[in-house]
Amino acid sequence: MSPFFHRQHLAAAAQLLGSAVVIAGFLTSAPARGSERDSGAEPTAAHAEAPRKSSRKAESEGKAKAVSDAPSKAESRASPTEAKGGKPPAGDSLEAIRDRLAARLGAATVAPAPAPNVVKVVSQTTTTRSAATTTATGAATLVANASPGTKPSAFVPGRVIGASPAHTARLDSLQQQAAISMAGLEGLHWSYDGKAGPAAWGNLKPEFATCSSGARQSPIDITDGIKVELDPVQFDYRPSGFRVIDNGHTVQVNVAPGNTIEVTGKRYELIQFHFHRPSEERINGKPFDMVAHLVHRNVEGKLAVVAVLLERGSAQSVVQTVWNNLPLEKGDEVTAKGALDLSALLPTDRRYYTYMGSLTTPPCSEGVLWMVMKSPVQISPEQLAIFSRLYPMNARPIQALSGRLIKESN
């Protein structure tokens, strides 16, 4: 990642530190970070974590969307509140601290009228860099570790990913104080319960803001669909190589290129699929035992997710093949010897519901085309039990429909 002690950064930091008293006073008296949901509350963890994740896979569903979504989201928040968060996505480097201090300094000492401008400049800079960070983190979210050989040490749920001690130790006391005052949710990796659970996702990192501010989020309870003659999804799946990873949030299967779907005249390639228990989506209020999300992306970077609901019944061959290749440890990736034919995971009846939504995991990027198969596929109790041992509950709660249209095949 970026060098932590560039001379110029030191100089800049030193300048800012000249106003130490003002800043220190301001920082220590700063309101609780969570007090404004969209203030980009806790940037530090994002930055500490970003470098690790950026070494992971670029080809993620999260990536494409995060790139297109995050900047606008970040910009929409790049108003005065931004000054509170500061959001430097470059690790706890001096530069990052400097940005935060600068933002705060601007807010604290510049006259009201010019203040927004000063802050804006800082925010724009950080926003730009934040987009890059989001790319990395977003990428890690869904195609975690698609690149072989990387060790995703940050993927343990609930694990605290704070500032690296090595970095912190080099900060002077004021900077440490600043860092401490910003501690809170920022050190937490997102999870499905506890302090870093779904209700807090939007506050964990600036680039996760859409999780709380978005109005087109997933999953939803699918009700009142409009019955129309939907074009069938054209699946072109073929036996493919695959890698299985337990990424700390789910079991994910990264699939070799060559599997595509075509829907509404657009072609999407399958990138990965993964599981949730219970199903995230509900049909008329009813959840299913599990769901498989097959994540596709087109050349424009748009995402299309096919959801296959899984219910208790007979054994499922694709699921079994995946379970057979489960890695022993979180973060490890197993390259399977055989091939996987995903068409065997699809229901015979391929009628579906469709609506526009989001990723169901941070960064919760929107603009995702969802196609939920109406017919569930069966999975055996034993197969369910295996996943349950790893992830008893990894489903995001239902999100508001907010007037969105749902269409369904006749």
Ligand SMILES: [Zn+2]
């Ligand atoms: Zn999913």
